[in-house]
Amino acid sequence: MLSTIGAVSTQHICSNADLHSHSCVSDGTMEPEALAARAKANGVELWALTDHDELAGQARARDAALSLGLPYLTGTEVSVTFAGRVVHIVGLGFDMHNEALREGLHSTRGGRGARAQQMSASLAQVGIKDAYEGALKYVGNPELISRTHFARHLVDSGVCSDIPEVFRRFLTEGKPGFVPHRWAGLGEAVRWITQAGGIAVIAHPARYPFTPTEEYALFTEFKAHGGLAVEVVTGNHSAADVVKYADMALEFSLLASRGSDFHSPTESHTDLGALPDLPGRLTPVWQALQDRVHQP
Incomplete structure (x- = not known):
């Protein structure tokens, strides 16, 4: 009420x-x-x-x-x-x-799932395999898979030491794992x-x-x-x-x-x-x- x-x-x-x-x-x-x-x-x-x-x-x-x-x-x-x-x-x-x-x-x-698959494919090209599957382990709602879920996976799998490093190296514009989305x-x-x-x-x-x-x-x-x-x-x-x-x-x-x-x-x-x-x-x-x- x-x-x-x-x-x-x-x-x-x-x-x-x-x-x-x-x-x-x-x-x-x-x-x-x-x-x-x-x-x-x-x-x-x-x-x-x-x-x-x-x-x-x-x-x-x-x-x-x-x-x-x-x-x-x-x-x-x-x-x-x-x-x-x-x-x-x-x-x-x-x-x-x-x-x-x-x-x-x-x-x-609506476009988050397709975007996540593209991010995973892009990361695979620089040697980071199965990032989409890894990110899904951190997702409560698959419709809302995001860069943050990929970042947690890359930290826990030892690719980066912390989340800011993931974003600096992979998930911002111009980096290997960045894929824009039309919001x-x-x-x-x-x-x-x-x-x-x-x-x-x-x-x-x-x-x-x-x-x-x-x-x-x-x-x-x-x-x-x-x-x-x-x-x-x-x-x-x-x-x-x-x-x-x-x-x-x-x-x-x-x-x-x-x-x-x-x-x-x-x-x-x-x-x-x-x-x-x-x-x-x-x-x-x-x-x-x-x-x-x-x-x-």
Whole structure:
């Protein structure tokens, strides 16, 4: 059940909001229930599971969170192609049963299997055999096989010492195992989220290798399509990034979000619940989602 919470209680509940994390339903390593327990144990006071292009873990995450007394927002992270790069748009507070959103996410997942087979064939040409079969051992949902699953296989099989090395040597543009994929358009992703009653958020903007002009275009087009928020505090942002994107949130009149982008206890830079606070001059995205919070 969705319930409204008042402004005072919202501020308290959200003093440690973590609105970006991943389970084994996409490319994380933990079950949704285990993530909920970790979030609660780490002091998270409002949580969202945001698996890539997938809603299959939402009911499990919500039910587990509520059983622990942890308020919950629905979430997903949509893969988008913009200016020739992959950009991620987080959706928060939507109706998880919305058919248009479900169909849109299903369509953007569609090419992952063929892409993975091409990645495996490309890796075989540089002497890494059976990478697809190896990656499948790390996949909870075969529809969502990704570069991260290949990376885990290459680390565990001794080809590389850690996941960053895999990406540097094999899985980024220009490297042997990189295969591009046509993701959703920016407008499509924002529309799926907003028409399902949610808010669209630019995820970890500092990660994208855009020129200043391209980045300005991203924010401008995102806002024009109905996007309302940007992640300012994330596990991928430095203190300087936080200052920069706080300024951009104000410049574009965007709400501010906060999320660790947690995937795994051994792989993630930042644990659930371990982020610094949002800068006080910003308006938190959860203030606009009060009536979409699932309450215990």
